[in-house]
Amino acid sequence: MHRADGTRLFFVPGFGSGAGRGFGWAAALHRSELQATLLGAVGAARVRAGARCVGVEQDETAATAVLDSGERLRAELVIGADGLRSRVREACLGAEAPRWAGYRVWRGVAELPLDAEVGTTSMGRGAQFGVFPMSRGRVYWFASLNVTRDEAAPADAHGWLRARFADWHHPIPALLDATPPDAIVCSDIYDRKPIRRWSWGRVTLLGDAAHPSVPTLGQGACQAFEDAATIGRCLTDSGGDVPAGLQRYQERRRRRANGVTDQSWRIGQIGQWRNAAACGVRDWLMKLTPASLQLSQLRAMFDYKP
Numbered sequence: 001m002h003r004a005d006g007t008r009l010f011f012v013p014g015f016g017s018g019a020g021r022g023f024g025w026a027a028a029l030h031r032s033e034l035q036a037t038l039l040g041a042v043g044a045a046r047v048r049a050g051a052r053c054v055g056v057e058q059d060e061t062a063a064t065a066v067l068d069s070g071e072r073l074r075a076e077l078v079i080g081a082d083g084l085r086s087r088v089r090e091a092c093l094g095a096e097a098p099r100w101a102g103y104r105v106w107r108g109v110a111e112l113p114l115d116a117e118v119g120t121t122s123m124g125r126g127a128q129f130g131v132f133p134m135s136r137g138r139v140y141w142f143a144s145l146n147v148t149r150d151e152a153a154p155a156d157a158h159g160w161l162r163a164r165f166a167d168w169h170h171p172i173p174a175l176l177d178a179t180p181p182d183a184i185v186c187s188d189i190y191d192r193k194p195i196r197r198w199s200w201g202r203v204t205l206l207g208d209a210a211h212p213s214v215p216t217l218g219q220g221a222c223q224a225f226e227d228a229a230t231i232g233r234c235l236t237d238s239g240g241d242v243p244a245g246l247q248r249y250q251e252r253r254r255r256r257a258n259g260v261t262d263q264s265w266r267i268g269q270i271g272q273w274r275n276a277a278a279c280g281v282r283d284w285l286m287k288l289t290p291a292s293l294q295l296s297q298l299r300a301m302f303d304y305k306p
Contacts, residue, residue, distance in 0.1 A: 001286060004124035006169030009286040011118075012294045026302070028119070028134035030109065034221070053082065056091045056203050063202040077202045077242050079231070081224070084190060086209035092200050098190035101214050101265070103272050106143045106157055107185045110178035114139060114171060122168060123283070126274035129165060129172050141175050142215075146272050149188075157184045189214050191265060194258035199246040206231065211257040213264040216271060217301065223257050229306035256304070 001009040039047060055066040056078050063078040065088075080088025084098055103126075117133040126146040134140050143161055154160035158181035165172050191212045198205040207224030231249045238245030273279050 002122040004122055004168045009283055012291055028132045053087050056088050058202045079204055079206050080209045081206040083208045084212045089205055089209050098192050100149055101189040101268055103144050103189055104147045105187050105189055108141055108179040108183055110139050110175045112139055112175055112178040125279050126272055128271050153186050194261050199250040201243050204246045211261050213261040214268040216268040217264045219260050223260055226304055227253055233306045
């Protein structure tokens with residue numbers, strides 16, 4: 001973690017070997033690579049694209065996904081993994097508006113050699129910039145800035161970001177220069193307040209459909225993987241009792257996943273502070289936090305067994 005001028009706030013060598021230091025490994029990869037790997041494992045013939053679910057139904061023996069085409073797909077269970085604005089969630093809980101976080105995020109991928117393959121986040125006043133090396137010599141980055149809900153995004157995102165972060169430390173300006181303008185994605189940030197229930201009989205929710213969080217901890221896809229591993233284990237252990245397996249999945253995941261949502265929200269709000277005095281106190285407290293505490297927090301996030 002750095003300040004905008006490059007001053008280091010802290011560094012935690014949390015992964016790899018070393019007495020008392022390492023507890024696992026981490027990798028950053030492009031979302032398309034992840035999806036291709038999953039598709040290869042499942043088999044393309046098992047996946048239907050362009051089939052929009054608009055509702056779910058169930059009885060004692062099966063659950064049914066209703067598509068916008070009118071087609072009805074009946075199965076032993078339905079898992080709603082359809083994201084922040086899940087239609088499966090809406091069918092089970094009713095309509096509810098997501099929670100606006102107060103900031104917008106731009107994301108991009110650049111081809112730029114870095115001096116060290118270390119993920120960093122730099123913090124300014126009402127702004128953050130993250131840099132994460134990933135596969136094939138590419139670097140993923142994000143820029144987070146406070147905006148009002150109705151504020152229009154700049155038409156020339158590349159030029160606007162380049163001017164906004166021109167005086168931030170290396171390699172931030174260089175990364176923006178190395179990013180094709182049409183490769184920058186802009187997203188307004190929302191989450192939902194945690195809920196205590198996301199399984200109903202033979203219907204359940206997974207990932208952002210169940211516990212969407214703001215991206216400050218980078219745990220959205222990671223928590224969905226944990227959900228998937230846990231739901232597989234719980235259904236196997238349930239001996240064919242699908243509703244019991246889904247309830248066990250909910251109970252095993254609820255506290256941890258909802259905790260990530262709450263922690264991500266708090267960190268996001270602190271990271272976007274604008275007041276100079278508040279930001280100074282924030283940065284000072286980060287520098288004073290013992291490395292052992294930072295490492296224990298990382299261990300709690302990454303060390304999970306379904």
